[in-house]
Amino acid sequence: MAKARNSKRLDRLDVLLHPTLRFLWGLVLLGVLVLAPRWETRAAVMLLGGVLATLSGKRISFSYFLILAGTVVVFHALAPFGKVLFLLGSFPLTEGALLGGWKNGLTMAGLVFVSLGTISRQLRLPGRFGELWALTFSWYEQLMESKGRVHPRAILLSIDRILETHYPTLPGSPPVGTQEHRPPHAPTTAPGWFLVFLSTLAAVTLAVGLR
């Protein structure tokens, strides 16, 4: 999978797009990916997803893509259907099974890439659950900053200290914070709107044109 763990990498899409618009844009691209009848369209959306994921600072592992797509193709090929292309020993390799596997493999990889490129960590969820999520995420970021304080030789003690730092339980400790204030995200810029419009138009046109 893409390595999302390195949060310090620059998210270039974040300066262009509001996280909510980015999320909705991702849903439209995913719709095109899943519903497009031809594999060429799915391949194009998958490539776009790969570019977006890279722009958003995620390191795309092409070995992951190859293993995923390859495994899907192999497993589909094991259940032959359609025209026999050639025989591997006594086993028939069929057009229908290979094409079905290829399309499915592209879709699976595309789903991951588009999702990685369009789901921002800054995405705010609505309602009280959204508030709780904001608090959770704030603590998660604080815990991540303490990651270097985990000592393998005294792992329990060090984890206990980290937990006590962020969620104090000792008598006389300050009360646990329950509010998380994040400044509002900047709105989508003109180049951001252009990117969304152009890519969506291209994906939809390709899906309709290649039916």
Added chain:
Amino acid sequence: MPASSKKVAPARLPLVAFFGALSLFFATLEYLFPTPPWFRLGLANLPLLLALDFFTLPELLLLLLLKVVGQGIVNGTLASQAFLLSSSGSLASFVVMYAVFRLIPKGWVSLVGLSLAGSMASNAVQVGLSMVLIFGPASGIIAPWFLGLGTLSGLGIGWGAEILKRHSRWLRRVKLGQSS
């Protein structure tokens, strides 16, 4: 488990959120361990396992939701099949762990047993969904490997949770604070 209610207590919400953050933190630490690309250890389940003793059912469900949605947002997989597999596996694991925890008398099953039961449920559901949605029925041939590795990781996570439960002073103080 707090005997008082079957509701979400507002005073405990920050602790639920903190356990959610711990789940995400452990999910990130998971990347430190080398695993095949199609397999995850499930370290994020460790806080959920410990939380069985702390929260009411609605609070636990809220924690589960924070864990799965949070992982989807932090990892960016919220709109992919990885999210579907992960959330279905987490839900199955939780249902089985909670049922075992509530139905079997206390002291009969350790956290290792709970974790093993949850891990087997999670892996069985994920294998089933992979066969139906992604790889096709032929992928059943990797199921024994997947389930075998899942069993091992379930044992490991249960063992880690048991050690934390016995030796963590922070957990002990949190529990005392909950019961007082």
